[in-house]
Amino acid sequence: MRTAEALRMALEALRVNRxxxxxxxxxxxxxxxxxxxxxxxxxxxxxAVEKEIAGLGSNIILVVPGQVGLGAAPTQSRLDLTDVAxxxxxxxxxxxVTVAVNSGESVRVGRTEVFATVTGTDENLPNIFERPLRxxxxxxxxxxxxxxxxxxxxxxxxxxxxxxxxPIGRQVTISGVRFRVIGLYEPVGATFxxxxxxxxxxxxxxxxxxxxxxxxxxxxxxxSGPDEIEPLRLRVVQGxxxxxxxxxxxxxxxTQLLGTIGSVLGMLTGVLAxxxxxxxxxxxxxxxxxMLVSVRERTREIGLRKALGARQRDVLGQFLIEAVLLTxxxxxxxxxxxxxxxxxxxxxxxxxxxxxxxxxxxxxxxxAGVGVFFGVAPARRAxxxxxxxxxxxx
Amino acid sequence: MTTDGPEARDTAGGPxxxxxxGGTETPGTAGGPxxxxxxDGAQxxxxxxxxxxxxxxxxxxxxxxxxxxxxxxxxxxxxxxxLRGVSLRIDQGEFVAxxxxxxSGKSTxxxxxxxxxxxxxxxxxxxxxxxxxxxxAGLAELRNQAVGxxxxxxxxxxxxxxxxxxxxxxxYRGVGRSERRERARRALSAVGLAHRLDHRPSxxxxxxxxxxxxxxxxxxxxxVVLADEPTGNLDSRNGQEVMGILAELxxxxxxxxxxxxxxxxxxxxxxxxxHVRDGLVELDERSGP
Ligand SMILES: Nc1ncnc2c1ncn2[C@@H]1O[C@H](COP(=O)(O)OP(=O)(O)OP(=O)(O)O)[C@@H](O)[C@H]1O
Ligand SMILES: [Mg+2]
Numbered sequence: 001m002r003t004a005e006a007l008r009m010a011l012e013a014l015r016v017n018r019x020x021x022x023x024x025x026x027x028x029x030x031x032x033x034x035x036x037x038x039x040x041x042x043x044x045x046x047x048a049v050e051k052e053i054a055g056l057g058s059n060i061i062l063v064v065p066g067q068v069g070l071g072a073a074p075t076q077s078r079l080d081l082t083d084v085a086x087x088x089x090x091x092x093x094x095x096x097v098t099v100a101v102n103s104g105e106s107v108r109v110g111r112t113e114v115f116a117t118v119t120g121t122d123e124n125l126p127n128i129f130e131r132p133l134r135x136x137x138x139x140x141x142x143x144x145x146x147x148x149x150x151x152x153x154x155x156x157x158x159x160x161x162x163x164x165x166x167p168i169g170r171q172v173t174i175s176g177v178r179f180r181v182i183g184l185y186e187p188v189g190a191t192f193x194x195x196x197x198x199x200x201x202x203x204x205x206x207x208x209x210x211x212x213x214x215x216x217x218x219x220x221x222x223x224s225g226p227d228e229i230e231p232l233r234l235r236v237v238q239g240x241x242x243x244x245x246x247x248x249x250x251x252x253x254x255t256q257l258l259g260t261i262g263s264v265l266g267m268l269t270g271v272l273a274x275x276x277x278x279x280x281x282x283x284x285x286x287x288x289x290x291m292l293v294s295v296r297e298r299t300r301e302i303g304l305r306k307a308l309g310a311r312q313r314d315v316l317g318q319f320l321i322e323a324v325l326l327t328x329x330x331x332x333x334x335x336x337x338x339x340x341x342x343x344x345x346x347x348x349x350x351x352x353x354x355x356x357x358x359x360x361x362x363x364x365x366x367x368a369g370v371g372v373f374f375g376v377a378p379a380r381r382a383x384x385x386x387x388x389x390x391x392x393x394x
Numbered sequence: 395m396t397t398d399g400p401e402a403r404d405t406a407g408g409p410x411x412x413x414x415x416g417g418t419e420t421p422g423t424a425g426g427p428x429x430x431x432x433x434d435g436a437q438x439x440x441x442x443x444x445x446x447x448x449x450x451x452x453x454x455x456x457x458x459x460x461x462x463x464x465x466x467x468x469x470x471x472x473x474x475x476x477l478r479g480v481s482l483r484i485d486q487g488e489f490v491a492x493x494x495x496x497x498s499g500k501s502t503x504x505x506x507x508x509x510x511x512x513x514x515x516x517x518x519x520x521x522x523x524x525x526x527x528x529x530x531a532g533l534a535e536l537r538n539q540a541v542g543x544x545x546x547x548x549x550x551x552x553x554x555x556x557x558x559x560x561x562x563x564x565x566y567r568g569v570g571r572s573e574r575r576e577r578a579r580r581a582l583s584a585v586g587l588a589h590r591l592d593h594r595p596s597x598x599x600x601x602x603x604x605x606x607x608x609x610x611x612x613x614x615x616x617x618v619v620l621a622d623e624p625t626g627n628l629d630s631r632n633g634q635e636v637m638g639i640l641a642e643l644x645x646x647x648x649x650x651x652x653x654x655x656x657x658x659x660x661x662x663x664x665x666x667x668x669h670v671r672d673g674l675v676e677l678d679e680r681s682g683p
Contacts, residue, residue, distance in 0.1 A: 005565055016553055304549045307510055308610070309538020309566040311531045387510045391549060 003321075006314075010322040014329075017294070021326060024290045028330030028370065029337060031280025032363045036338025038276045039359035041345065042269025044352030049261050053254050055188065057130040059223040061233050063087065063240070063251045078247070080214045081204070083240070087219050090239040091232065096222040098124040099204050103211050107200055108173040109161040116157050116200045118174055120207020120216075128222035131196075136168040136183035139203055143182075147205040152183035156197040174200065177210060221251075229253050273359070277366070284327065284370035291323050291378035302382050303390025316383035323375025324368055331367030335360050456519065457618045457650050458484040458507050463516035464673075465502050476502040478673035479516070486617050489644045490652045491661040494670035500654045501622050503670065507652065508543045508620045509536045521617065538566050542611025544621035544653075548603045550595040550610075556582060557591045560610045567614065581609040585639050601632025608639055612649075619643065621653040625660060637663055 014021040065079055081099070088094040101120040106113050123141045125131065134155065143150050151172060158167050158181075167181045179202065188196050208214055221236060223229045233251040240249040295302070302315055310318075339360070342353040465477040476499045484490055484507075492500050505511040506518060509525060512533075518525050521540050525533060537543070542563075550559045561578035569577070582588060585605040595603050604624060611619050621640065625633035641663055644651045655661050669677040 002568060300549070301551060304551070305562070305566075306534065307508070307537060307543055307549075308563040309534050309614075311534040311566070313531075314534075314566060388505050391510075391545070 003317075006317050006321050007325075009318055010325050013294075013322055014325060020290060024286055024326055025330035025333065027283030027286040028280065028327050028367055029283075029334040031276065031283040032331045032334025032367050033338035033341060034276035034279050035273055035363045035366075036335055036355070036359055037341045037345070037353070038272035039269055040338070040342035040353040040355045041351055042265065042272045043356050043359075044346070044354040046262060046265035046269065047354050048352040049265060050258055052189065053257050053261070055130060057128055057222070059226060059229055059254070060128055061221040061223060061229060061236065061251050061253050063219040063221060063236055063249060064217070065247070065249055078244070079216050079219065081208075081216065083243070084216065084219055086239065086243060087221065087236055090235055091221055093224075095124050095127050096224070098122055098128050098220050099216050100218050100220065101204055101207050101211065101216045103207065105175045105200075105210075107157060107161065109170070112161055114157055114160045114198075116154070116198050117195075118200045118202060118207060118210070120204035120210075121201050122204050125201070125220075128220050131188065132186040134184045134186045135166065136181070138183060139201060144203040144205055147209065148203055149177060149179045149206055150182045150202065151179040152185060152201040153181060154185050154195075154197040154199040154201075155187040156195070157200055158184045172200075174202070175210060226255075229255065280363075280366060280370060283330070284374040287323055287326050287371065288374035288378060290326075291319060291375055292381070294322070295319065295378045295382040298382075299385060299390045299393040302385050303387045303393065306385070306387040307391060312383040315385075316379045319379035319382045320372065320375045323379065324371035327367045327371030327374075328364070331364050334367070335363055338363070455486045456483050457486045457488070457521060458482070458652075459517075459519040460506075461517045463503075463506060463513045463518055465499075465506060465511070466514045475673055477506070477513075480670075480673070480675055481516075482668065482675060482678065484618075484650065484652060486650050487644070487648045488650045488652075488666060489641070489664045490650075490666045490668060491664035492652065492654045492668045492670060493656070493661055494676070498670045499673040500670050502673075504620050504622045504652070504654055507618075508541050509533050510543070534566070538563055539614055540616055540618065542608075542614065542616040542619045544604070544607050544611050544619060544624045546623040546626040548595070548600075548607045548627070550603055550606055552595055555592045555594060556587060556598070556606045556609075559595070559606055560613050563610060563614045577613055578609070581613040582606070584612065585609045599632065600628050601635055604628060604632070604636050605639060608636065608643075612643070616649070618650040618652065621651065623654050623656070625655065625657065633657075633660070 084097065084099045088097045091097055098121055103118050103120075104115060105118040107116045107118070108114075121139065122144045123139050126133075126138050133152075136152070139150065139152060142148070151174070153161070153167060153172075161167065161172060162170065167184055170181050172179050172181060183201075185197070202210070204216065208216075219236075221232060223232045230253075233253055237249050237251045241247065302310075305315060305318075339355055342355050345351055346353040460483070461481050463477055463480040464475065467474045467476060478499075480499075480503060492503065494500050502511070506513055507520070509520060512525065520536050523532075523536065525536070528536065550556075551562070554562075557575060557578050560581050561574040564574040564577060579588070579591060582591060585608050587602060587605055587609065590598060590602060590606075593602075595606070598606065604627075608619070608621075608624075611621075619640065624640070625636055628636060637660055640651050640653065643649045651664075653660070653664070661667050666678070666680045668675055669679075
């Protein structure tokens with residue numbers, strides 16, 4: 001018997017039991033669409049985070065006291081501005097080093113009040129981080145040296161306090177102290193849950209006075225190129241460790257962050273795909289089940305076909321093709337639903353979703369494989385039926 | 395799928411082998427008149443005597459040769475001997491009725507002759523091929539080409555038209571769709587059902603259904619038609635019609651007909667009657683020329 005003939009027969013058999021075929025396919029459809037959608041969400045999340053990290057700027061090294069790792073407790077910082085000067089000497093290019101000291105404060109204009117992350121930094125910040133201005137100017141060296149009470153507002157802080165009014169030159173009160181607004185940032189979104197649009201940047205010297213401590217939270221160094229990152233990182237960490245024997249300092253690079261986050265999210269995607277895969281497996285069991293029922297129901301037909309000259313492999317092929325057809329048709333429908341669902345999720349929800357070719361190819365391949373795997377047992381049962389006994393069946 | 399594909403089965407030389415195998419029953423063939431031909435022997439003979447029909451030759455050609463056939467079933471440890479040593483020879487072109495009480499082993503014998511089943515012991519040659527030498531595919535091929543089987547309960551596919559039902563054996567022979575339909579149409583015309591091609595079994599009378607089944611048995615041009623109580627489910631008028639078709643098939647086309655029946659008048663149509671009792675041939679009587 002030819003393959004085309006077998007295909008026609010299988011399609012006919014599926015058509016005859018339309019509802020049952022559809023319900024059986026449904027299990028596969030759910031499994032496959034779940035694989036496609038969950039992988040799309042996992043991949044989308046990974047891509048989004050990677051874009052955030054890349055959006056920080058390029059070739060950045062963040063130096064912080066203590067050990068850095070996911071879940072590590074923040075250490076009390078002992079770094080101060082003299083250490084920044086030291087790192088500047090180590091790096092060689094003072095313009096490529098900036099500083100951060102953070103504190104959550106209330107920021108007020110008249111009766112409007114918002115909570116913001118007030119970050120003390122310096123004039124070098126825009127040399128290292130991607131932080132475009134919408135209005136006004138960045139902090140200047142003079143602002144830092146003379147400890148001016150000036151502030152550059154994140155886009156959200158600006159919008160909340162001033163609405164559509166141009167805030168440049170206006171006053172804001174930060175924990176009781178009046179500051180003059182000199183700049184307004186473009187929106188840049190969030191990184192690792194840090195809402196950078198809710199920051200207010202002030203000179204680091206001013207911030208230290210405001211907080212009442214001479215400490216800083218971290219130092220950011222900009223390397224001149226990707227190849228420079230690693231040597232520079234080692235130099236800075238080593239220099240600081242020599243300066244403070246027995247203490248640890250960490251320098252985290254974007255590549256490291258990307259690597260860590262990437263592998264965590266990659267694992268997440270894998271787990272999601274595996275969960276979806278289980279539902280695909282359940283769909284496969286359903287196919288096997290229905291094929292067994294079908295073989296039982298059609299025992300007489302099988303007996304007759306054998307009596308008329310069907311070989312074992314003709315019958316095997318017929319039922320195997322039927323099972324594979326069930327799962328691959330289900331697979332194609334599942335892929336369509338999965339792609340449509342992913343696009344819908346991306347369009348209407350904040351969850352990012354990125355459709356990947358490999359997940360589609362995998363889903364299709366697996367559904368065909370499921371058909372073969374779960375179709376073999378029923379098909380073999382059919383192929384081995386004794387024609388005389390089969391013809392006598394009810 | 396318009397032309398007949400090359401997927402010919404190679405075990406026994408294709409459809410023509412059976413047709414021409416008869417021509418080899420001539421003196422000088424290795425093994426003598428009762429030559430035990432193998433599949434290869436049948437194939438080798440294909441070149442000779444093309445178009446000759448066994449019936450026309452003076453010497454009769456064996457369609458079936460059974461020697462000491464037994465068939466036992468094991469049922470919960472107890473062995474049931476349905477056949478206990480049947481030896482017989484049925485030639486091409488014969489019209490044979492098999493008679494016997496219920497449970498005597500008639501159907502069992504028919505299943506063996508039709509290659510639906512294998513004997514427990516003894517040898518059976520179908521068109522000269524020892525079935526013991528055949529694997530599943532070889533046996534399937536004999537079923538497909540050497541014999542046509544007609545069942546008491548018709549066994550038509552319910553959701554399929556008469557034409558498709560009749561064409562089904564050709565599917566397993568690798569015959570293309572259009573040729574299949576053409577041959578099925580001819581076979582249906584031959585049993586007087588040219589006007590019922592697209593009817594489903596449920597839309598036909600029992601007699602018509604059995605005629606469809608006969609057409610299906612004929613479509614592959616077998617040398618032998620085996621019919622196990624073909625009129626058992628029919629009223630006498632339809633039964634007579636079916637018997638008329640089988641008799642005509644034998645007389646006009648020279649197809650050997652072996653049928654099981656309980657009815658005396660049906661058996662009387664046959665020129666040879668084999669009586670089976672308790673798994674043995676009790677009496678083998680011939681009448682007429
Ligand atoms: N599959 C089987 N398993 C066990 N015993 C069987 C089987 N098939 C047939 N037999 C037994 O073999 C014997 C012969 O059965 P068979 O069907 O050949 O009889 P039959 O002559 O065709 O009878 P009937 O005229 O009733 O059709 C019976 O005793 C039957 O019970
Ligand atoms: Mg019987």
